[in-house]
Each structure stands twice: as structure tokens, then as C-alpha cells.
Amino acid sequence: MIEPNIRTGTPVVRVTNLAKAYGSNVVLRDVSLTVPEGSVTAMIGPSGAGKSTVLRCMNLLEQPDSGEIEIDGHRINAGRKPNPKNLAALRRSAGMVFQHFNLFPHMTVLRNISLPQERVLGRSRDEANEKSMELLKRMGLAEKADQYPSRCSGGQQQRIAIARALALGPRVMLFDEPTSALDPEVGVEVLEVMKELASTGMTMVVVTHEMAFAGNVADELVVMADGGIIEKGEPGQILQDPQHDRTRRFLRAVLER
Template identity: 50%
Template structure:
């Protein structure tokens, strides 16, 4: 499937804040993901990476701040209508850590569920797109299999195809390899790398630092709910300005 060509395929977040009870998780996060680029979000556990990604899709609704995803902008400091939130959520596709496939549906049915049920697209059209996407992620021959018959890496690739089937303007990945055995990581990262080359707009929360260095145009280092450092991979990973960033990378890249 070709990349949606709308010029507004980007993300702009301004002063985004999110708390869970007394715990302030995001403390005024701002950044822009330009159209057709990949942004990697890195940082220690508990830094707010997943919460940040979930606010971009409103799986977790921000307490305040303005976020524009695709062609829909919401000021979360004001009341948000349900139809506006629905339109906002439709701008992005979300790839979860743990696949979240329907176990009782085939691979093809998993990929077509959203387009047919949520977007009311004709079944024949949705199935044709799904087959194309499954071919793109190397799973066309698995279309009639069920999730339990697939490896973890194959399930995650189905999850990626499912997100793309919604024709989103932005694709969000939440630690897409964290639940995989080490030997399966490469096949999933390869698919994401191909999407980046094709010009999809991507935001990838990842602990794969070398992957972030190779694939992304921008890296955000998140620590304690703030973007402590952002820039190109050469800047943030290759020559970080902040001591906290250097400490984190040292532990990740040289664990012994």
C-alpha cells in the first residue's frame, strides 16, 4: 500500500501534560515529527515514553496541551467532543508491544477488521488491501492462519499490517520488539525500516539504540517526563550534550 500523500501527515505536540493521580508522568512535552520522517523515542523505564505515545493516539487522554496528528488538532486543556476525539484517533495507527491480535480470527480477518467495521469500507476492497499489506510484511502465505499458529515476530508483523490497513497519516510503535525472542527482533525491525524508507511518518518508542541511530531522522531522549534532549541521531546518540543522556547510553551500549 502506498504512503498517504497528504501534506499534513505529521505530529506537532505542544506542552503536553499527563498525570495518573498524584503521579505527574508527562511534564510539558513539546516536539514535532515532520511528514515522511521517523522519530525514535528513547529513555529509561518509567520516563513516560509509552504514556507519551498513547497520548498521541488518545488511548490515554492528555490533561492539557495541544496535539496535532495528521489534519486534526485538539487542545486537551478544553472539553473535547466525542466526534472530535474519534476523528483524532483515526489519524494514527498503533502497534502494541504484545500484538493484541484477535485470537479467534484469521490473519486476514485481523487485518480487515478495522477497515470493514470501523471505516465501513467494502469487504472486497479491504481484503485486497490486506493481502497487499501481508505481502509487504512477508506473510501473504499466512493469511488463513490463526495467531496461535504464528511466531511472535510473525504476529507483530500482522500487527503492523493491521495498523497500516487503516491508512493512517502517522504510525505509532510502542516498543515493538520488547516482547520478542532475540532471534525474532530483526524481522520486525526490518519491516519498520522498510516503512521509513517508503516515507511513512513514524514515531517509534524503542530500546534498540542502534536501530534508532540507523532509521530515524530525529531522536527524543525522555527522562522523568520531559524531553531532555532532541536532535538527529548523530547529535543525541553520537554526541549527547546532557550528562544524563550520556549515562543512559553508556549503560545501554556498554552494559558490562
């Protein structure tokens, strides 16, 4: 049997010529990126490089000035105002996990995960709860179902947020510095869940400062600086032998601290 080559899998995410500026402050210049099905792409780079902005443009939380975004066949052109139906479909295909979790604090953990399923997918409450419990068990958090998020640790809240996104059956998961707000020790439990997710073949884009995760789990590493992609390729190779001087400086700063 031939191992399927993930590098040539059908692209789930395609970002073309993305650009964005706030007045004269250019945050993204001509960013193009393709994420094949079943692959994990890690985006690294100094803060202010535009990594999070690229990720947030992918599901239009941030409106790019120009360029095109396509997720799972739903295409949105930045110049025009997106059609709400198409935008909803695109967002449904992409699950997003934020640095600060963004759970709904007035709902129990179970409601947090079930409500979007009911509203977005039209599932019945029973169906939604069943799916939620299945995911909570997978995250090792079944006993937290009836608690409020504030009663959970940061790592638990982030795993709940992952479960909430997964419950909608996304084609790709977008992670925006998922461990940056967590203690290193707690971050590990989130990284474990992400590794498990990657091993099941979930397509993932991860903006991160966790170099070990980027090196060991990612299939593709994207290095950004000053609003553009300066280097991308096989993670091992980039981490061992960066081609760009800016990459070298960045890696020295994060690896030798």
C-alpha cells in the same frame, strides 16, 4: 533536483505542552514535540521516563491533563472531553503498534486486518480482503491469512499488527516498543519491515530500546527522562556526543552492557 528537506516538511504530529499526573506522581511535564511529514522520530530513555505515555497520549489511549494534540489537522485539547467524531478521525490518521501486538485472537489473520477496514472505512469485504492480502504479501505472510494469530510467531504477529494498522492508510505510524516482547532474533524481522516502511516515506514515531535502529533509521532522536524531553536532535550527534548528563548515563547503560 533538490532533495526535499524532511526537517522542514509539514508537521503531521504536533504535541504541545502535554502534562499528566497520577495524583502526586507526575508522569509528563510540559512535553512538546513536532513530527514532520516523512520523518522517523525515535524516542529513547530509561523506563518510567514517559516515552510510552507520550505516544499513548498522541491517540488519546491515555488522557493527558493538559496540552494539545494535533495529528493530520485533527486537533484535540486535553482539558475538554474530546468530541467523538474528532477523536475517531484523529485515531484513524494514526496507526498504532503495541508491544504485545493486541491482535484479536478469535479471528483469523485475514479477519484481523479486514474487519477494521470494513468498520472504520466502510470498505466492502472484498475490497478489504484484497487490501489485506496485498499487505500480508508485503509482510511476507500471505500463507498465514487463514491461520489464527496464536499459530504465528511473535515476530509474525507483530508484522500482522503492522499490516492491520497500515490497512487503514494512516498518516503516521506510532510504535510502542514493537520489539520489546520479542526474542532479539525475531525482533530483527520486525525492524526490517519498519526500515522498509521508513524508506517509503511513512511518518513514524518509535518508542524503542533498539539503539541501532534509533541511530541508523531515525531522522530525529528524542531523549526523555523523568517525564520530560531532555535532549532532541540528530541521532548520530546525540549518540556520539550527548549534551545532558542524564543522557550520557543512559547511553552508557544501554550501549556498554
